[in-house]
Amino acid sequence: MAHFPDARLLFDPEAHAMKELPRAFFLQATASVARHLLGAWLARRFEGNWYGARIVETEAYLGVRDRAAHSWNGRRTARVEPMFRAGGHLYVYFVYGMHHCANVVTRREGCPEAVLLRAAEGPEGTPPKLLSGPGKLCAALGISSAFSGVDLLGKGDVRIFSNGRAPRHTKAGPRIGIDYAGEAREWPLRFYDADSPAVSRRSGA
DNA sequence: CACATGATCGCCT
């Protein structure tokens, strides 16, 4: 249960001329945020150093009207509470008794939508599949439920940076692992960088 | 390549 980041993900946001994505970005429509998070860097500060990875796969979860979302039908429990906060907060949950999944909350306060971060690429030279899946992504960056609810903006230890570069080829398709969600299971709310080797379940391209 | 399974436990009914 490492709660610390993989040393191979060490990087320097300033050296790469990165800027934090502003609050306004996260207040936009959730599917748009999911699409445009591709290419941004999820970063974690640990003992004074930054560790990060480039986001290459995301999924949008559309709140009360989306059967696949934890906040479906207005469900509001302690676990899901972070989803009701303003865009730019983090929502982390624990599944299958062993994995954590990280989400970026979107839209205004009281509108419980979010973007699941499914896969990322570490800095040059890191193993291609180190963060190829939501559970692996959290494990590699040391993100656990202890971070659920924190603000990504401001002075926290988890932030999202961007150098303004988007993937050459962004593709969309149905979300993974939500066969129980009725017609929502077909909604094309999964976005990924078609050129990335880190994308999970590559077959469906 | 396509399933199938086990691990393991918080969450919600």
Place this chain on the structure above:
DNA sequence: GGCGATCATGTGG
């Protein structure tokens, strides 16, 4: 009490 926004490993073709 049942199941999940997963993953690694194993089997068979």
